[in-house]
Amino acid sequence: MSVTARYVHQVSKPAGAPTRDNFAFVERELSLKPGTALVENLYLSVDPYMRQLMDGGWELNAPLEGRSIGRVIESDDPGLAVGDVVWHRHAWRTHALVTADEARVLPTYSDVPLTAFLGILGGTGLSAYVGLTKVAKLLPGESVFISAAAGAVGSAAGRIARLLGAGRVIGSAGSAAKVDHLTRELDFDAAFNYRDGDIIGQLAKAAPDGIDVYFDNVGGDHLEAAIESLRERGRIAWCGGIAQYNATVPPAAPRNLFDVVGKSLRLEGFLVRDYQPVRTELEALLVPHIQSGAITSDETLTDGFDHIVDGFLGMLTGKNIGKMIVKV
Amino acid sequence: MSVTARYVHQVSKPAGAPTRDNFAFVERELSLKPGTALVENLYLSVDPYMRQLMDGGWELNAPLEGRSIGRVIESDDPGLAVGDVVWHRHAWRTHALVTADEARVLPTYSDVPLTAFLGILGGTGLSAYVGLTKVAKLLPGESVFISAAAGAVGSAAGRIARLLGAGRVIGSAGSAAKVDHLTRELDFDAAFNYRDGDIIGQLAKAAPDGIDVYFDNVGGDHLEAAIESLRERGRIAWCGGIAQYNATVPPAAPRNLFDVVGKSLRLEGFLVRDYQPVRTELEALLVPHIQSGAITSDETLTDGFDHIVDGFLGMLTGKNIGKMIVKV
Incomplete structure (x- = not known):
């Protein structure tokens, strides 16, 4: 079988915020090679960390990596059968050649949508779980x-x-819409809009007795406010800093960092790739709650491979609620 | 028995670096009270954390606290006998009334000098041990x-x-003299003078393969250099920031703090008061090496109670090598 695969390549490095011009769509005929399987991609993940890869981690004018889910449509790999639904890393493309070594055949839980494996059961959920429990x-x-x-x-x-x-x-x-979403849909006790400013004051109001744990996706002003609010022996799990990925000068570090000593705080950065085996724990915890409907995988779907670049750029500017996923 | 005890009180708050004028010597007649012991102080500890207490932690015109070693000269407390050598917290004075609850009768190890209990076997050594092992x-x-x-x-x-x-x-x-002391007397593999500037460059030269652990007594530029040098999964034990105690504006935080995420670093502040039970471990490790002469308690002795303020101020500006101790 031969298919016309469509790819998105990065063609130039961004200066600050990336634009559509940093990417190009290309086509290539793709046919099965010995020992591989041909996979038709169904869902692609676009993630904040990809912004960092654009500064030199990704090769220009070459296929890109990323978390993807696809279906095997032809196979010469005894570990993969036609019809298998697999998770793999050959992303930003409609079709890919993968091997069993590179892929994970997804379990077939009833009442668990496939997209959850790119969201709350994927690297996203694993980051959250590892940050809260292990860090x-x-x-x-x-x-x-x-x-x-x-x-x-x-x-x-x-x-x-x-x-x-x-x-x-x-x-x-x-x-304001996202703040509403947090308290109404996601069961947060309190939420505030950081674009209203005075993050220290807003956090103090939302947590009058202080906090024990800060899960940091942002850095900068938020980190300073959290250090202010943390009680003695508080912990910070630092997962990333989406607000800083486009910065061309280093961001301001928190002026109160020295309180880490006075309050015996712990600030720990982590990369989810170091915790892959923890996924078993995560699935055991979450799958029953997803099946019962108590938890849904919070996501925004971008419909169509043609819109993957817009989906990625939109995610970087906060257009998504929950996980941004591209439906091929 | 009645003695004329001499005290140093703090009489005013410093603006920036403290001066002699912030202190005053006072005398008071002291005699035994029921249930206490009268202690003649032998050695007093002056420590960086006291600079912080001067900003409001210490009451003005009142006796001060601090680690001290003295000998019981009269006792109405059944837990303390005349001749006992005790560790206690009634410092900055020549004599004190203490109870057995407030004091620790020091063990009598042969070939271990008393001053070691204010130095490498005291809060100083415990801070070092806890930072390296527990943090x-x-x-x-x-x-x-x-x-x-x-x-x-x-x-x-x-x-x-x-x-x-x-x-x-x-x-x-x-x-330069201290740098020599580190490599010649204290068995450091490499040392540099931070007053020569370019801490990042000097550290890179001293640790060409990077470091795994940073024991931070300083904060500021040193912390930034350490973050630069730390390898993946490196740890920072943050014990204090003597360079910052006199600062009237918050010090600059490290501009590369975000590398804590990329390199999965851990930055943890600690206060030695939370780890008092660990002293048993510390003594078990160190005492044999002190007895054999393999390790000495590195210290600078200020001779005479009259010079305690000068000793304290000198310690804050780095006049000491090792632990600054006042011999009463």
Whole structure:
């Protein structure tokens, strides 16, 4: 079988915020090679970390990587059968050649949508789970503040914090609609719009007794406010800084960083790639709640491969609520 | 028995660096009260954290607290006998009334000088030990960088890191004489003078393969250099920031703080008061090495109670090598 595969390549490096001109659509005939399977991609993930890769991590004019879900349509790999639905990393394209080594055949849970494996059951949910349990070591009853809480990792962190028995769960987001979404749909106890300014004051109001854990998706002003609010022996799980990926000069570091000593705080950065085996725990915790309908994977779907670049750029400017996923 | 006890009181708050005028010597007749013991102080500790207490933690025109060693000269407390040598917190004075609850009768190890209980076996050594083992979780073979390494905590950290099997041990200090002391007397593998500037460059030269652990006594520029040098999954034990105690505006935070995420670093502040039970471990590790002469408690002695204020002010400006102790 031969298919006309469509790809998006990065063709130039961005200066600050990326634009459509940094990308190009290309086509290529693709046919099965010995020992591989031909996969038709169904869903593609676009993520904040890709912004960093655009500064030199990604090769220009070459196929890109990213989390993807597809269906095997032809196979010469004994580990993959036609019809298997697989998770793999050959992304930003409509079709890919993959091997069993590179792919994970997804389990077929009833009542669990496929997109959840790019969202709350994927790297996104795993980041949230690892940050709360392995890094911040959240205990039942403790207060948690989550920045960019309407984003992919943030909304998963809110759901998971609740399941882990957190006390007060507080979130920040970048619009009034997102703030509403947090308190109405995602069961946050309090939320505020960071674009209204005075993050320290807004957080103090939302968490009058302080916080024990800060799940940081943002850095910058949010980190300073969290250090102000954290109680003694508080922990910060630092997952990323989407607000800083486009910065051409280093962002201001928190002026109160020295309080890390006085309050015996712990600030720990982590990369989810170091915690892949924890996925088993995550699925055991979440799948029953997804099946019962108690938890949904919070996501925004971009419809059509033609719109993948717009979906990516929109995610970087906060157009998504929850995980941004492209339906091929 | 009645004695004329001499005290130093703080009489005013400093604006920036403290001066002699912030203190006054006073005398008071002191006699035994029921249920107490009268102690003649032998050695007093002056420590960087006291600079912070001067901003409001210490009551003006009142007796001050601090780590002290004295001998019981009269007792109405059944837990304390005349002749006992005790560790207690009634400092900045020649004599004190203490109870058994407030005091620790010091063990009588042969060949261990009393001053060691204010130095490498005291809060100073405990800070170093806790930072390396409980906070940074140093593993044998790992490289350690210690700032203000000729200071009280820093020199103890260097000794202890070596005993724990650290690989390369690197220190910074504020004069050429101190740098010499680190490499010649304290067995550091490399040391540099931070007053020569370019801390990032000097550290890179001293640790060409990077560091695994940073024991931070300083904050500021040193923290930035350490973040630059730390390898993936490196740890920072943050013990204090003597360079910042006199600052009237918040110090600059490290511009590369975001690397905490990319390199999965951990930055953890700690206060030694939370780790008092660990002292047993510390003594078990150190006492045999002190008795054999392999380790000495690195210290600078200020001779005479009249000079306690000068000793304290000198310690704040780095006049000491090792622990600054006042011999009453």
